[in-house]
Ligand SMILES: Nc1ncnc2c1ncn2[C@@H]1O[C@H](COP(=O)(O)OP(=O)(O)O)[C@@H](O)[C@H]1O
């Protein structure tokens with residue numbers, strides 16, 4: 001005869017699952033009804049298994065009453081297409097110098113291929129997604145980005161012309177709200193239109209920050225291909241604020257793509273977003289672990305003077 005107690009003893013693996021769910025409860029209660037803007041970087045997009053995990057996470061957020069809004073990048077994919085057609089491009093401080101031809105290719109890759117692929121992943125995960133760029137409904141009015149640099153020898157400030165690189169001047173949230181309120185997930189490509197009618201290539205981090213500010217989002221997540229912001233010895237910096245970030249920029253700890261990323265975080269948290277998080281998109285379900293467990297991952301950025309809930 002078999003021991004009844006043994007038969008009815010709960011499977012430890014199942015118990016652990018139940019514990020994970022109960023651990024998530026306070027977070028589910030806290031975040032219900034809030035808007036989370038998630039930027040999905042081109043580097044994090046390469047692996048189909050990770051893309052599927054990402055889409056599942058987004059659909060789960062929507063299912064539990066959080067409003068996810070996705071903004072995607074596609075830098076490496078634009079680079080590959082430019083190489084295929086024999087067009088060279090260079091980066092200044094993490095931003096692609098963009099000619100009229102580069103802007104056309106960037107738009108094709110971002111609003112076409114990548115946007116629709118991401119929409120499909122979300123649909124396959126059981127969600128409903130609508131892909132748009134800033135051109136749809138003209139919801140992102142862009143202006144040419146002005147960038148200056150100080151010459152270290154002469155100390156003279158000069159203008160760097162990045163071509164058709166834009167920055168969002170105005171984000172009309174109506175179209176995003178309409179999609180979200182209809183139970184669907186907005187998936188946004190970082191392309192904007194200028195009052196001059198030109199197409200502007202917008203860095204995806206910058207776009208995500210502008211969208212997060214317009215929506216007064218509770219959180220801005222930037223998924224990338226590093227553990228978070230690292231110090232000079234490669235150790236993860238878990239908490240930053242605008243003052244600390246200014247020091248990291250000044251002493252050269254951050255460079256390349258991390259520059260627009262952290263500029264975005266600073267602008268967002270100073271513009272009404274509760275907190276921004278730079279997260280490792282290479283870790284499966286990184287977002288769920290960050291949101292629903294006590295083990296926060298990546299780098300949390302908040303305003304020096306604002307307590308975070
Ligand atoms: N201090 C730093 N900590 C982490 N990453 C950094 C730092 N400084 C520069 N980087 C670079 O920033 C990159 C992330 O930006 P980017 O390549 O634009 O990613 P994404 O395509 O996800 O937006 C990292 O892969 C790393 O090479």
Ligand SMILES: CC(=O)N[C@@H](CCC(=O)OP(=O)(O)O)C(=O)O
Nearest residue numbers: 041042073074075095096203204
């Ligand atoms: C102006 C500018 O640099 N635009 C970016 C837009 C895509 C992007 O930002 O993609 P990631 O997030 O994957 O880097 C570019 O052309 O690469």
